[in-house]
Amino acid sequence: MSEQAPKRSRGRPKQTNNDISIQQTIVYTASTLFKEFGYEMVTLQQIGKKCGVSKPTIYYHFAGKSDLFRAAMTTMLQNVRKITAHMLDEAEHLQEGLIRLAETRLANPHGEIETMMREAEPLLEEEQIQAIREAEHQIHEVLASHFKQAMDQQLFREEDPLFLAEAFSTLMLMGNREYDCQKYESHRVLAEKIVRVFIEGVRIG
Incomplete structure (x- = not known):
């Protein structure tokens, strides 16, 4: 209760x-x-x-535990958005930025957020759920803006950039499974593989 x-x-x-x-x-x-x-x-x-x-x-x-949960979740996701934007903005090129981002996310799995949300959603108000989902959407928007730039530069084929952002985020969830990480010598190696597979699927030529 x-x-x-x-x-x-x-x-x-x-x-x-x-x-x-x-x-x-x-x-x-x-x-x-x-x-x-x-x-x-x-x-x-x-x-x-x-x-x-x-x-x-x-x-x-x-106001109560559900309100505090909303604040905790949105704060976590806002921090992820800031890190995402910083890493992509500071990278010499998009591929390196994505590798650094994936490496960081693999070292600090994001999947527990989804687990927490599944458990908490039935006990949250709709406005609280929407606030959390909006904070998550803002992370995807940061990725989407960089993917759109790659399309404008004709590095990526034309696609819905938000769809690509969600697809890339889903690939990074591999790091939540201990078995997947144990197959590789480091988070960097797995990050490079994830980014290589992603970019090979979206680039032109």
């Missing part, structure tokens, strides 16, 4: 820098616990104990 607090009054004061720092600590701690134990097994009391705040303090910042 979801943990919810009473509606906050309109007289709630503005957040101070200290409030924001506490909120960030709560989100980070919740993210860690959700990834380790899943949505249902984690309680607000556990989260509070782990980050050294009271349960009422969590309710001061979040």
Whole structure:
């Protein structure tokens, strides 16, 4: 059963820098616990104990566990989006950027997010689900923009760039299976193979 607090009054004061720092600590701690134990097994009391705040303090910042889960998930995905954009923008060429990105994602599997979502979705409000899915979509949009540039430069054949972004993200899920990673000597080797297969399938000529 979801943990919810009473509606906050309109007289709630503005957040101070200290409030924001506490909120960030709560989100980070919740993210860690959700990834380790899943949505249902984690309680607000556990989260509070782990980050050294009271349960009422969590309710001061979040309406309940589902609201905190939304914040934790969207924060994780926003961080992935920033890393994705940075790696692709800084790379000398797209293929190297994709390899670095795949290597990073293989070393820090993204698949537990889908596992958590499957467990949590029946207990979330539609707006919370949409917020999480939108944060995930923004990662695909970053990839899609780089794939569109490759098409404009006639490096990739014409295709729906968003479809290619989702396809590439799916390939990177191979790293969630320990067996797949054990077949290769390093994440870099597997990343190079994934990117090579992807690019051979989409480039011109």
